[in-house]
Amino acid sequence: MKTTLKREITSGRILDAAYRAIAARGWGAVTLREIAEESEVALSQLSYYFGNKDGLFAAVLERMQREYAENLAAKLRNATSFQERLERLIDYNRLLLKENADLYRNFLEFFNFAMASPEFKKQVTAFLAGIARAIEEQITQKQKSNQKLASFSSSAITHFILSASFGISLQHLLTPKNKDVEAGFDLIKTALGIVFSADAKDATRIS
Amino acid sequence: MKTTLKREITSGRILDAAYRAIAARGWGAVTLREIAEESEVALSQLSYYFGNKDGLFAAVLERMQREYAENLAAKLRNATSFQERLERLIDYNRLLLKENADLYRNFLEFFNFAMASPEFKKQVTAFLAGIARAIEEQITQKQKSNQKLASFSSSAITHFILSASFGISLQHLLTPKNKDVEAGFDLIKTALGIVFSADAKDATRIS
DNA sequence: AAATAAATCGGACGTTCGTACTAGTTTGAG
DNA sequence: CTCAAACTAGTACGAACGTCCGATTTATTT
Known part of the structure; x- marks a missing residue:
């Protein structure tokens, strides 16, 4: 239970940050480091949860x-x-x-x-x-x-x-x-x- | 006369290539090298005529x-x-x-x-x-x-x-x-x- | 023809990006 | 208590980017 909760919390925060970053600066200009910093998460977490940049993009869209x-x-x-x-x-x-x-x-x-x-x-x-x-x-x-x-x-x-x-x-x-x-x-x-x-x-x- | 002509020809070709490249791949994904190659011009020419990437972008828009x-x-x-x-x-x-x-x-x-x-x-x-x-x-x-x-x-x-x-x-x-x-x-x-x-x-x- | 200006070119610089890797930490089940 | 799995953190790397600069060629002017 807690496992999935943790997972959802972290990935959710990343998604939120990505969402805001895209709205503010556009997807092309946004960097993964920027998203990681804003969501207060290590950069490597983005790869861990979403694979790559396109994966994160797709998740936000979804x-x-x-x-x-x-x-x-x-x-x-x-x-x-x-x-x-x-x-x-x-x-x-x-x-x-x-x-x-x-x-x-x-x-x-x-x-x-x-x-x-x-x-x-x-x-x-x-x-x-x-x-x-x-x-x-x-x-x-x-x-x-x-x-x-x-x-x-x-x-x-x-x-x-x-x-x-x-x-x-x-x-x-x-x-x-x-x-x-x-x-x-x-x-x-x-x-x-x-x-x-x-x-x-x-x-x-x-x- | 020829001077201005040449200038217009080259810069025009760059603009054309940029225009097409943007339509095909989006401004964020387009690289100056790509545009230079398609317009058959040296990379440095883009800086020469349009200063920087934003300048080229603005020129295309204009x-x-x-x-x-x-x-x-x-x-x-x-x-x-x-x-x-x-x-x-x-x-x-x-x-x-x-x-x-x-x-x-x-x-x-x-x-x-x-x-x-x-x-x-x-x-x-x-x-x-x-x-x-x-x-x-x-x-x-x-x-x-x-x-x-x-x-x-x-x-x-x-x-x-x-x-x-x-x-x-x-x-x-x-x-x-x-x-x-x-x-x-x-x-x-x-x-x-x-x-x-x-x-x-x-x-x-x-x- | 000489001199000056404009145009072109290839190459290199420093930065930043996405991604991969590895070691350390936390968590939950047996 | 143990241990494997899930998670976190820091770091490093190769690639690709925009930009800049000096040398060379082409054109224009004197």
Whole structure:
């Protein structure tokens, strides 16, 4: 018991330090010595627990993915309508950006890194596809007749929300003070809301 | 004459090689020796022309910005309505993504890098603000009464388009085969088109 | 043609990186 | 109490990096 506890404590501290270091200076610029110092652990411990630098990188990514997915699932749990789910997805992304900007910062880092590494590319792609699918699954049953969005698949709409959220976040990270950037989240809602209200004339409920 | 010519040829070749190398492997992983070899130039030439690695990086970024801005300006030149300008902006981004994916790839790299470097952050921020302003300038005179978008400033709309375009591009770079991602561009148009048509009942021209 | 400037080149320097190695310490089961 | 396994710590090494410098070639000017 204590063994695993110790293991988790140490490796967890390393992961935390790595997470913070990546957000602060970028993965390429971060050194293992830096992470070791910040986590108050000997350098050799990093090799011991994660093998090599790529292994540590992958571990950080994996934990980020898991946390994001779990939190998102919790947010969506008792949401009924598709529109409500979309709204919560958007709100979730917005909340993360405000209260956990490092997460987005690191996601960007990983995305960026993935483009040069086929292995990570596969992982990041699978992650995105997983989120998209989770949202999409609850669309098909709800969205039946929609004039304005008829030409767009549910997958396209989902990907659009993800894309836009991420783009907004990216810009927000660069210019956190610009309120017009953050307004993009509202714009997604308004735009899609209008779109969806096309076939909801009879039931115009505002959640 | 020949002097300046030679200078431009050599430095241009270095910039080209750097540009390609960044797109292929990322700035952090790229080495000056790699760039020197690909541009068939001695390693010391890079220092000679660009001082140091950061200088070369900045030069590549500067050229990218100039080209993007110039091409965009050309695309927007004889567009009249605001809606037409927006559409061309979106189409331009879409075209770049298809025919010049490296540009987006490198923009992402720069954005990423900027987050860890206050100096580059300022430059990238100014670049984004410049594009946004260029578009925005032609909004205020056109957009007067719009019910649905009344609560959104023209700046917010512009930033939204930039954000969404960039987010879509980012996802497209990861999964180029997914057509649903690219459909995001159409979704922007549809969403904004519907939004705008609210006050265009009298003149519903399709450009 | 001589002289000055610009451009190019190869090589070497010092630093820092990721990784590997080994000896010492702690831990928990038999 | 013993001992093997898990863990920690310090150190060292080879490689690769950005940068710098002197010599050489090429071009321009006087």
